[in-house]
Amino acid sequence: xxxxxxxxxxxxxxxxxxxALSVKDLLAAAMVFSIYGFLICLLWAEMGAVDVAFTEATVxxxxxxxLIVATVLNTRRRSSD
Amino acid sequence: MxxxxxxxxxxxxxxxxxxxxxxxxxxxxxxxxxxxxGVPGGAPSASRYYLENTYRDTKVxxxxxxxxxxxxxYDTMFETVVILxxxxxxxxxxxxxxxxxxxxxxxxxxxxxxxxxxGDHHRIIVGTTCRIAAPLIQIFALYVxxxxxxxxxxxxxxxxxxxxxxxxxxxxxxxxETLTRFSESDYMRMAFIGIVIYAGLGLLPMWVGRNFLDYGxxxxxxxxKGEEMARSHSMLGVEIGVAVTxxxxxxxxxxxxxxxxxxxxxx
Amino acid sequence: xxxxxxxxxxxxxxxxxxxxxxxxxTRFPDFYCRMHAAGKGDTLSTLLVISGFAVYQLHGIxxxxxxxxxxxxxxxxxxxxxxxxxxxxxxxxxLADAGWEDGIDPVIEPGHENHxxxxxRKPSSPQP
Numbered sequence: 001x002x003x004x005x006x007x008x009x010x011x012x013x014x015x016x017x018x019x020a021l022s023v024k025d026l027l028a029a030a031m032v033f034s035i036y037g038f039l040i041c042l043l044w045a046e047m048g049a050v051d052v053a054f055t056e057a058t059v060x061x062x063x064x065x066x067l068i069v070a071t072v073l074n075t076r077r078r079s080s081d
Numbered sequence: 082m083x084x085x086x087x088x089x090x091x092x093x094x095x096x097x098x099x100x101x102x103x104x105x106x107x108x109x110x111x112x113x114x115x116x117x118x119g120v121p122g123g124a125p126s127a128s129r130y131y132l133e134n135t136y137r138d139t140k141v142x143x144x145x146x147x148x149x150x151x152x153x154x155y156d157t158m159f160e161t162v163v164i165l166x167x168x169x170x171x172x173x174x175x176x177x178x179x180x181x182x183x184x185x186x187x188x189x190x191x192x193x194x195x196x197x198x199x200g201d202h203h204r205i206i207v208g209t210t211c212r213i214a215a216p217l218i219q220i221f222a223l224y225v226x227x228x229x230x231x232x233x234x235x236x237x238x239x240x241x242x243x244x245x246x247x248x249x250x251x252x253x254x255x256x257x258e259t260l261t262r263f264s265e266s267d268y269m270r271m272a273f274i275g276i277v278i279y280a281g282l283g284l285l286p287m288w289v290g291r292n293f294l295d296y297g298x299x300x301x302x303x304x305x306k307g308e309e310m311a312r313s314h315s316m317l318g319v320e321i322g323v324a325v326t327x328x329x330x331x332x333x334x335x336x337x338x339x340x341x342x343x344x345x346x347x348x
Numbered sequence: 349x350x351x352x353x354x355x356x357x358x359x360x361x362x363x364x365x366x367x368x369x370x371x372x373x374t375r376f377p378d379f380y381c382r383m384h385a386a387g388k389g390d391t392l393s394t395l396l397v398i399s400g401f402a403v404y405q406l407h408g409i410x411x412x413x414x415x416x417x418x419x420x421x422x423x424x425x426x427x428x429x430x431x432x433x434x435x436x437x438x439x440x441x442x443l444a445d446a447g448w449e450d451g452i453d454p455v456i457e458p459g460h461e462n463h464x465x466x467x468x469r470k471p472s473s474p475q476p
Contacts, residue, residue: 001109047109050233051145054225058241063331066248070339207445210438217431 001047009046013039024079030068037061139312141230149235150316154294157319158279161326165272168330172269175342204253211253218246226324230313236320240327247332256336260344265336268329275326282318355404362396365389378455379447387440391432398429 016039020032037060045053107114119126131148141147149157219242226239251259286298296315297308305311336344369389376382402425405418 051143051235051238054233054238055241058238058245063241063245063248063335066245066252067334067338070335074338074341207438207442210434214431214435 005046006043009039009043013043026072026077026079027069029079030065030072033068034061034065037064138309139316140309141313141316143230143232145233146230146235146316146320150230150319151296151312154283154296154319157323158276158283158294161276161279161323164330165276165326168272168333171334171337175337176344177342207253211249215246215250218249219243222246222324226320227317229320230316236323237327239320240324241331243324243328244331244335247328248335251332251335251339256340256344260336263332265333265344268333272326272329272333275322275324275329278322278325279319282315282322351403351406355400358396358400358403362393362400365393365396369393379452380444380454383440383444383447387437387443391436391440394432394436395429398425398432401425402429 013036016032016036020029020036023029023032037056041053041056041061044050044056112118115126117126117128119129131144131152135141135144135147139147139151141151222239222242224239225234225242226236229235229239247259247263282296282299283294285302286295287293289298289301291298296312298311299315300306300308300311303311303314305314366389369385372385372389373382376385402422405421405425407418
């Protein structure tokens with residue numbers, strides 16, 4: 001565990017979360033959410049929980065992004081709020 | 082506007098309380114903290130037991146897999162059932178079995194919605210690369226499943242990667258072509274077969290009078306020396322079951338979500 | 349010694365290309381130029397950096413006390429290199445294609461716009 005690396009990842013994590021919530025285009029929000037998943041995967045791998053990081057990389061950043069994009073393309077693309 | 086200010090205030094206050102609580106946490110990786118060392122005078126710690134005895138009990142170096150598939154096998158079985166239930170729910174909500182009352186797609190032009198490789202030179206590059214990459218992904222996924230108790234990995238990760246390889250084929254080529262290889266009846270059957278593999282391996286010890294999911298009783302079936310290797314081999318079987326279910330459900334979710342449950346056309 | 353120098357050389361060259369890709373991504377005028385910088389720079393620099401790691405791993409190759417784990421690590425890194433070489437240009441191509449079909453206009457000299465018509469494009473949208 002390296003504290004500097006931790007802090008950098010956490011700052012990027014908060015920024016990605018805020019962007020994913022505030023972007024109006026839901027497709028862009030899905031992409032930023034994928035970035036969020038990769039950052040969390042990096043954080044867990046760096047903390048030593050490699051199994052959880054592997055799950056997050058495959059599920060959170062890989063397949064769930066595809067599922068969200070498929071859903072967004074079949075519904076409305078603009079966020080309403 | 083007022084609602085946003087109220088929401089921000091409540092988030093800030095909750096965050097401040099949580100940050101204040103963080104200062105009372107034990108250090109990262111502290112061996113003397115209650116989860117690691119147990120409460121003095123109380124119950125001994127479970128994690129210490131796992132860390133010290135997993136290799137002796139099961140001959141599996143990866144403690145996480147041993148806890149997931151052996152010590153806490155009941156949890157993992159019903160996690161797999163949760164995934165199966167999610168897939169069935171998506172199937173029940175979205176799948177349109179009769180074509181007449183299907184809701185109209187956003188772009189009804191079939192030439193644009195159907196992903197075809199033939200004659201469209203833009204997609205030749207992507208389609209060829211994905212057809213080369215999909216077997217590599219599947220081989221790596223099988224390695225992750227089979228090697229899950231020696232290195233990080235296991236049934237969930239390998240199953241998701243196997244499903245992702247089929248999703249990649251459907252995204253880059255055509256969903257119709259992928260469905261001829263991995264049809265709807267196939268994936269719905271395989272989703273249940275995975276659960277049956279898991280629960281069947283759990284039921285086999287009851288045959289000889291042991292508990293449910295007590296894999297040590299299977300040493301006669303697997304022809305191993307002691308009960309430890311039988312537990313190790315059973316973990317591999319259990320992970321194969323999990324991988325089969327997760328693979329099928331991931332592809333079922335994608336196929337139903339991307340085509341509004343009609344399984345025709347593409348994204 | 350020569351292995352260390354070679355690996356440092358490879359990694360530093362890769363980092364220089366990374367810097368070029370980052371600068372190009374922020375400084376180029378339109379979508380396609382930025383895509384070009386990001387795709388090519390990323391691919392080449394990742395290849396160079398990972399090849400540098402693989403070369404660095406060759407340090408213990410003459411240490412026969414452990415049976416070939418070093419060579420195994422090198423082979424795994426080379427497999428990563430091959431996979432990135434396969435997929436990264438493809439994703440760049442797919443992104444550029446998607447931008448072209450979505451009607452993003454490249455910045456071109458006035459008087460040369462006549463090859464912007466293509467039947468697989470949407471009508472061009474105004475540049476944001």
